[in-house]
Amino acid sequence: MKLTVEALRTALLATADAIEQQKDELTDLDREIGDGDHGINMSRGFQGVKKELEVQNSLADLGELSKLVGMTLIKTVGGASGPLYGTAFVKFATKWSGMKSVEGEDLFAGFKEATEGIKSRGKSQAGQKTMVDIWEPFTASLQADSTLEEVIDQALVDTKDLVATKGRASYFGEATKGVQDPGALSSSILLKNIVEVLHD
Numbered sequence: 001m002k003l004t005v006e007a008l009r010t011a012l013l014a015t016a017d018a019i020e021q022q023k024d025e026l027t028d029l030d031r032e033i034g035d036g037d038h039g040i041n042m043s044r045g046f047q048g049v050k051k052e053l054e055v056q057n058s059l060a061d062l063g064e065l066s067k068l069v070g071m072t073l074i075k076t077v078g079g080a081s082g083p084l085y086g087t088a089f090v091k092f093a094t095k096w097s098g099m100k101s102v103e104g105e106d107l108f109a110g111f112k113e114a115t116e117g118i119k120s121r122g123k124s125q126a127g128q129k130t131m132v133d134i135w136e137p138f139t140a141s142l143q144a145d146s147t148l149e150e151v152i153d154q155a156l157v158d159t160k161d162l163v164a165t166k167g168r169a170s171y172f173g174e175a176t177k178g179v180q181d182p183g184a185l186s187s188s189i190l191l192k193n194i195v196e197v198l199h200d
């Protein structure tokens, strides 16, 4: 499995479109167990990314591309999820600096660093019903012989039945059980679009 600059760019543009399509769904989930802004936040962020990608056509490597995406998300998203997604991409940039494509250990190292970055920025860990519950199993499965789409789908199923103990959703306590975490859903959209462009 290999991730190139062009492939990541394609995945990000596809994510921006998918977020637009699922914007209302993301917002509705956040209305149930949050403050009803996740779709709006993610839309603002990824439309910002799309605009940057359309004007910048000289992104030399995965480090430059990831850094641009991270900074754009931090600047535009607002809400808890902005700095968290932004951190993930800034962490990709630190691991993939100067690289035009990554595979194997380098691919894994980027996702490991990104997941650890989200956890340390959010002071969170797996099992608290957040985006970490998608990023962590996804990252672990990069080193296993598993189908990545299935890992993401299973992680979404598992996350849905957790009780939120972190972030705004934690105020809703037991009522969060059985409702999908909006950040878990948006993370699955992003990661599935990245899986789509990984090639042998």
Ligand SMILES: Nc1ncnc2c1ncn2[C@@H]1O[C@H](COP(=O)(O)OP(=O)(O)OP(=O)(O)O)[C@@H](O)[C@H]1O
Binding pocket: 030, 034, 035, 037, 038, 041, 042, 078, 079, 080, 081, 082, 084, 118, 121, 122, 123, 124, 129, 130, 131, 132, 166, 167, 168, 169, 181, 182, 183, 184
């Ligand atoms: N501490 C955290 N660690 C990891 N993920 C988190 C944390 N806090 C929130 N999240 C994720 O962010 C998502 C909510 O993002 P959203 O864009 O709605 O921000 P918000 O919680 O409304 O922020 P704010 O309270 O600043 O308005 C959650 O569904 C969850 O997945």
Ligand SMILES: [Mg+2]
Binding pocket: 030, 034, 035, 036, 037, 038, 079, 168
């Ligand atoms: Mg919210």
